Amino acid sequence: GESVGLHLPTLSVQEGDNSIINCAYSNSASDYFIWYKQESGKGPQFIIDIRSNMDKRQGQRVTVLLNKTVKHLSLQIAATQPGDSAVYFCAENSSNYGQNFVFGPGTRLSVLP
Amino acid sequence: DSGVTQTPKHLITATGQRVTLRCSPRSGDLSVYWYQQSLDQGLQFLIQYYNGEERAKGNILERFSAQQFPDLHSELNLSSLELGDSALYFCASSVDPDLNSPLHFGNGTRLTVT
Numbered sequence: 654g655e656s657v658g659l660h661l662p663t664l665s666v667q668e669g670d671n672s673i674i675n676c677a678y679s680n681s682a683s684d685y686f687i688w689y690k691q692e693s694g695k696g697p698q699f700i701i702d703i704r705s706n707m708d709k710r711q712g713q714r715v716t717v718l719l720n721k722t723v724k725h726l727s728l729q730i731a732a733t734q735p736g737d738s739a740v741y742f743c744a745e746n747s748s749n750y751g752q753n754f755v756f757g758p759g760t761r762l763s764v765l766p
Numbered sequence: 767d768s769g770v771t772q773t774p775k776h777l778i779t780a781t782g783q784r785v786t787l788r789c790s791p792r793s794g795d796l797s798v799y800w801y802q803q804s805l806d807q808g809l810q811f812l813i814q815y816y817n818g819e820e821r822a823k824g825n826i827l828e829r830f831s832a833q834q835f836p837d838l839h840s841e842l843n844l845s846s847l848e849l850g851d852s853a854l855y856f857c858a859s860s861v862d863p864d865l866n867s868p869l870h871f872g873n874g875t876r877l878t879v880t
Contacts (some may be wrong), residue, residue: 685866695858696768696871697809704866711842742809746866751821753799754869 663762672730676743679705679724688717688728689752690743691740700728700741730762738764769793770872772857778878784845787875791838791859798840799822799860799869800832815840818861847879849876 666672678686683704684705687733689697703719704728710717716729726743744754769792785826800812803823811824815834826832834840844851854876858869
């Protein structure tokens with residue numbers, strides 16, 4: 654099946670700066686997307702989701718942008734904090750997969766003091 | 767805390783052995799998913815159950831099997847274990863897979879095969 658990928662495997666940002674994590678997906682039929690955060694020794698933690706009928710959604714310090722034209726998804730984290738250091742995964746879902754999520758390989762975010 | 771409980775947290779066993787991993791979904795969630803996470807493979811979907819019935823299969827080996835019980839907890843059975851089966855195994859649950867609802871993950875079982 655098709656898979657979700659990420660442009661950058663690692664990202665280092667200064668504390669207080671904004672972070673942008675990118676994700677490319679290949680299945681144009683995908684209609685639901687989620688960003689997860691995984692800290693060491695823990696399971697993936699839900700951050701924010703977006704449906705294909707939207708192009709932007711905001712949460713607390715996070716914003717997800719969806720560009721269906723180029724099949725691109727991004728996660729923006731405002732005022733990045735040390736606690737944001739983790740691996741971030743994007744996941745896509747479509748009825749083509751029988752409602753099963755396909756995860757990208759992940760991006761490691763390191764917040765520098 | 768996601769509300770998904772996985773036991774045991776760690777499991778060390780020898781090649782050729784069989785183990786059972788257990789998962790209790792969040793209260794109210796009817797669907798359970800199993801994922802395998804290894805360093806070089808990322809999160810790989812294994813199998814999904816919904817209300818006791820198998821819903822979808824991913825890259826699950828024939829040596830692996832799973833089931834969801836009437837109380838909705840699920841077990842993943844891994845047999846004839848090989849060194850390459852060493853990985854983190856995650857269980858996730860969702861309310862209804864047809865509603866595009868997020869998966870909520872447990873903290874996983876770390877399996878080490880020696």
